[in-house]
Amino acid sequence: MNDGKGNTILLTIIGIATLLIAVIGATFAYFTAILSTNEQQQAFTVTAANIGTVYEGSDSVIVEPNIWPREESWGQKKFTIKGTSGGDANIYYTVGLVVTENTFYPGHLKYSLTIDPTSSSNGTKLNAVSLANVPATGVTADLGTGIFNGPTNGEQSHIYYLDIYFPETGQPQNASQEKSLLARISIDVITSGEMEHTTTVQ
């Protein structure tokens, strides 16, 4: 009986300790760890490589309250995705056009995606899109996946332009009078690959 109780307590302690290690250990695993010893022993410096992604484009807005069918674009939004990978890890990003509201007649509104030629040559950029239908309310148009190849040797930029069109069809388009579109850009990022550590032995 007493042995059983002792085992129970022991296992309880082990379980709690393991849980604590999982929480604390996971947090510290992502950041740098520095291990040093006394002067008579060799010092080791271990640094985790830097990795991050920045989206710039929230300040670029399209606001056009009274459009009508025409050939020219009704507005252009510029957005930039910047990637930094200090190791071999690649950065994958997926971009979407999130439509919160679209009451235009189906197929009347179009969008195009173009790539700025001054973008970095690192990795793979999104494919250009020409006059695709803006999707319906609640639907996200998948603009594709881009890649930054690690190591990026500093910050690299992929620059894009999104244009909104209301092209003439040659037929009356009055069904779209007084209709509206509300949308934004979404981006998701994942990384893959091994991370190299730089080690300095003194």
Next chain:
Amino acid sequence: MSGNRTNTLLLTVIGVATLLVAVIGATFAYFTANITGTEEGTTITVGAGKLTIAYADPHGPSIAGSIQPEVDAPAIHKDFTITGTNSTTAVMPYSLALVIQSNNFSVDALKYSLTSDNTDGNGQIVQSIEMTDLGTGAKTIELGSGFFAGVISGSRHTYVLDIFFPETGENQDVDKGKSLAGYVDVRVGEVYTTTTTVNP
């Protein structure tokens, strides 16, 4: 005894599971990439404009009735208004036509005129037409084109169409019992910007 064994087993399972979570969780934490600056609110707001052209005539667009030769007075007098509303900067063109569905009057019997007024001073009205022979038979007579320009609300172009059966001073019994039927047709054209040259 069996209760203690159950507790032992349970705690063992919990301990192993927690350990697995620690290992797997630490692995995934290592490959996570942060992204900053993403959009949360709407950054694309587009709205379509409202463009309308309305025809108003208290007697309707048709032209009909019994007429007789008159001196200096129209046999048929027709007032109508074209009203434009536009929330965009586009140009709204339209055209007017006199559609004669039937007319068996003699060829020189009837005449028409159009008097135009840009009531609210917007755009361009169909030009006035001085008394002109209507001829005979069914036909469509293009009266001309006008347009509304820019942002407007209830802007008016008013017109008066008169059909004359002038008294000639000679015997006009040849036209006794003859009839005329027709209507005013308003056609709207494709809107365009001021930099586009399109014939409405």
